[in-house]
Amino acid sequence: MEEKRKIRIGVIGCGQIARTRHIPELHSSRIAEIAGFYDFIPEHAQDMSRQYGGKVYEQYKDMLDDSQVDGVVICTSNDSHAAISIEALQKGKYVLCEKPMCTTLEDAAAVVKADRESSAFYMAAHNQRFNLGNSKARELLQSGKMGKVLAFKCTLAHSGPERYSINRSNSTWYLNKKASGLGCISDLGIHKCDVIQYTLGESFTQVSAFAGTRDKKDPFGNPADIYDNAVCILKTESGVMGSINLSYTNYGPMENSIVYYCEKGAVKVQYYPDCILEVVMDGGEKIRFMSPEHPSSGVAENFAEAIADGKASPVGAEEAYKALRVVFAIEESARTGQIVNL
Ligand SMILES: NC(=O)c1ccc[n+]([C@@H]2O[C@H](COP(=O)([O-])OP(=O)(O)OC[C@H]3O[C@@H](n4cnc5c(N)ncnc54)[C@H](O)[C@@H]3O)[C@@H](O)[C@H]2O)c1
Known part of the structure; x- marks a missing residue:
C-alpha cells in the first residue's frame, strides 16, 4: 500500500x-x-x-x-x-x-x-481544549451527570513572561503594549475565556473587571504599559456565574485551575503542579483522573x-474571535468601570 x-x-x-x-x-x-x-x-x-x-x-x-x-x-x-x-x-x-x-x-x-x-x-x-482534564470535564458537564453547572472559579497566575520568554528580561515583547496587546488579560485570559465557554458549551454575555499594572516594569524601570493583574467576574447566557483571576505577579507557586460548581458536586481541573481532574460528588464520593506526565499538548x-x-x-477562526471578544470586554470593563454586555 x-x-x-x-x-x-x-x-x-x-x-x-x-x-x-x-x-x-x-x-x-x-x-x-x-x-x-x-x-x-x-x-x-x-x-x-x-x-x-x-x-x-x-x-x-x-x-x-x-x-x-x-x-x-x-x-x-x-x-x-x-x-x-x-x-x-x-x-x-x-x-x-x-x-x-x-x-x-x-x-x-x-x-x-x-x-x-x-x-x-x-x-x-x-x-487547553486538548488537555485531558478539560476534555473529561467537558464530557462530564455536557453529559448532565453533574446536574446543572451553577458557578465557576478560575485562576491563572504565574510570575511573569519575562521569566520564560527567550528574551529573559524586561525588554521582552510581552511587557510592551504594542507587541503584546493587553498583557495578562489577553495572554492568560484568552486561554480561560476560551476553555470555559468551550467546556460549558455556551457564551459569556456579561463581564465586569478590575485590572492594573501593579509591579511589572519596562526596561527603563517605569511601570510597564501592559496589565499585570486582572480580577474578572463573568456570566453566561444561562446564568452560570464565576470569576477569573489573572496575574503576572504571583511570586509563589504557579496557580492554574478551574472549579465548576454543579448541582450534584464539584469538578476541578487543575494543571499545576499536576494535571488532575478531580470530581467530588455531593456526599463525598471522589473520582480522580491524572494526566500522563509531560503529555503532548495535542x-x-x-x-x-x-x-x-x-x-x-x-x-476555527470564529471560535478564536469569540474568545477574543470576551478578553476585550474584560479590558473595556476595567477601563470604564462599567459592566460590559456581549
Ligand atoms: N499556548 C500557550 O500556552 C503559549 C505559551 C507561551 C506562549 N504562547 C504564545 O506564543 C507566541 C510566542 O511566545 P514565546 O513565549 O515563544 O515568545 P518568545 O519571546 O520566547 O519567542 C518569540 C520568537 O519569535 C520571534 N519573533 C517575534 N516576532 C517576530 C516576527 N514578527 N517575525 C519573525 N519572528 C518573530 C522572536 O525573535 C523569538 O524568537 C506568543 O503569541 C505567545 O502568546 C502560547
Whole structure:
C-alpha cells in the first residue's frame, strides 16, 4: 500500500513556545514533518534547523511561497499574528497560530474573513481544549451527570513572561503594549475565556473587571504599559456565574485551575503542579483522573490530522474571535468601570 506523504509544516518564530512545544511535537508526529524555520533573529531559526533539520528561510514570505509547505505554525509576538495569518491563508497555507489571535478586534475580523475565503483553514493554538482534564470535564458537564453547572472559579497566575520568554528580561515583547496587546488579560485570559465557554458549551454575555499594572516594569524601570493583574467576574447566557483571576505577579507557586460548581458536586481541573481532574460528588464520593506526565499538548497533531483528513479546523477562526471578544470586554470593563454586555 502506498504510504501517505507527511504534512509539511513551517515554523515562524522560534522562541520559547516553538522550542518547548510545537517543534518537538511536530518532530515526533506520525503525520507531520518540519519543512523549515523562520525567525527575524536568524540565529533562532538556525539553532532549530541544526537541531531538527529543515530549511532556514530568509523571509517568512519565502516559506509561504514554497509549494512544498502545506501549513505554518505562527509563534511570533502577538502584534504580527494577524498579518502573517492573513497572508498565509491567502496563499492557501493552513495556519496554526499561537494565542491570542491578534491584538485588535478589527484584525481578528480580518483573519476570520481571510479564513472564510481561503482554500485552507485557520486554527487557534488554544491548547487547553486538548488537555485531558478539560476534555473529561467537558464530557462530564455536557453529559448532565453533574446536574446543572451553577458557578465557576478560575485562576491563572504565574510570575511573569519575562521569566520564560527567550528574551529573559524586561525588554521582552510581552511587557510592551504594542507587541503584546493587553498583557495578562489577553495572554492568560484568552486561554480561560476560551476553555470555559468551550467546556460549558455556551457564551459569556456579561463581564465586569478590575485590572492594573501593579509591579511589572519596562526596561527603563517605569511601570510597564501592559496589565499585570486582572480580577474578572463573568456570566453566561444561562446564568452560570464565576470569576477569573489573572496575574503576572504571583511570586509563589504557579496557580492554574478551574472549579465548576454543579448541582450534584464539584469538578476541578487543575494543571499545576499536576494535571488532575478531580470530581467530588455531593456526599463525598471522589473520582480522580491524572494526566500522563509531560503529555503532548495535542495541538500540532490535531492540526496536522485535520489537514491530512480534509476535516474542519479543530479550533476555527470564529471560535478564536469569540474568545477574543470576551478578553476585550474584560479590558473595556476595567477601563470604564462599567459592566460590559456581549
Ligand atoms: N499556548 C500557550 O500556552 C503559549 C505559551 C507561551 C506562549 N504562547 C504564545 O506564543 C507566541 C510566542 O511566545 P514565546 O513565549 O515563544 O515568545 P518568545 O519571546 O520566547 O519567542 C518569540 C520568537 O519569535 C520571534 N519573533 C517575534 N516576532 C517576530 C516576527 N514578527 N517575525 C519573525 N519572528 C518573530 C522572536 O525573535 C523569538 O524568537 C506568543 O503569541 C505567545 O502568546 C502560547
